[in-house]
Structures are given as structure tokens and as C-alpha cells.
Amino acid sequence: MGLEVNEDDIQKLVKEHGQELTTNELMDLHHGQQQEVMEEISSAEEEENKAEDSLTSNEIREMCKMWETVQNFVEKHHPNKAVAV
Incomplete structure (x- = not known):
């Protein structure tokens, strides 16, 4: 990868990651992760x-036609006509 790393850099990194986190540090880390989510x-x-806001007038018109079809079906087949309307 072309990275130049010396032994001191590696030792420093290992030492930093070898230390245990305090309760506050863990809570801060957890809070940060929750915030990201x-x-x-x-x-x-x-x-x-x-995406929902970008409906076209043709899509809306088609949905209205579908709703009308459903409405007509319910009115035709529902046993209680007053409720169906």
C-alpha cells in the first residue's frame, strides 16, 4: 500500500488500543453510535x-380509478347497502 510505518508508531497504536475504556467513555461511544443510527x-x-411526494398526476388519476373500482365492487357485493355507501 506504500505506507511508511515505523515500530514506534505501531507500539503507540497498540498501547492506545490496549487501554480499557472508562464507563463514561463507553457511554459516550454508545451515545455516538445511537446518534449515527x-x-x-x-x-x-x-x-x-x-419519493412519496413525487407522485405524478397520472399516478394519482390511476389510483382514483382503482378506488372507484373498489368502491363499486363493495357497493355491489356488500350485504348492507347503506354501510357500503
């Missing part, structure tokens, strides 16, 4: 909302 969820929801 919440941001990812929020971002995914925003993307989903954008």
Missing part, C-alpha cells in the same frame, strides 16, 4: 418521503 434512519425517511 438515528441520523441514518432520519435520512432514509427523508428519502422515502421525497
Whole structure:
């Protein structure tokens, strides 16, 4: 990979990662991870909302036709006509 690393760098890295974390450090780490997950969820929801907001008039028109078909079917086949309407 072309990295130049000397033994002192490796020893320093091993020493830093060999120390146990305090309870506060663990809690901070956990909080940071939770925050990242919440941001990812929020971002995914925003993307989903954008996709939902971009319905075309043709799609809406088609949905209305489908709803009308369902409505007609229910009115025709429901035993209680007043409830169906």
C-alpha cells in the first residue's frame, strides 16, 4: 500500500488500543453510535418521503380509478347497502 510505518508508531497504536475504556467513555461511544443510527434512519425517511411526494398526476388519476373500482365492487357485493355507501 506504500505506507511508511515505523515500530514506534505501531507500539503507540497498540498501547492506545490496549487501554480499557472508562464507563463514561463507553457511554459516550454508545451515545455516538445511537446518534449515527438515528441520523441514518432520519435520512432514509427523508428519502422515502421525497419519493412519496413525487407522485405524478397520472399516478394519482390511476389510483382514483382503482378506488372507484373498489368502491363499486363493495357497493355491489356488500350485504348492507347503506354501510357500503
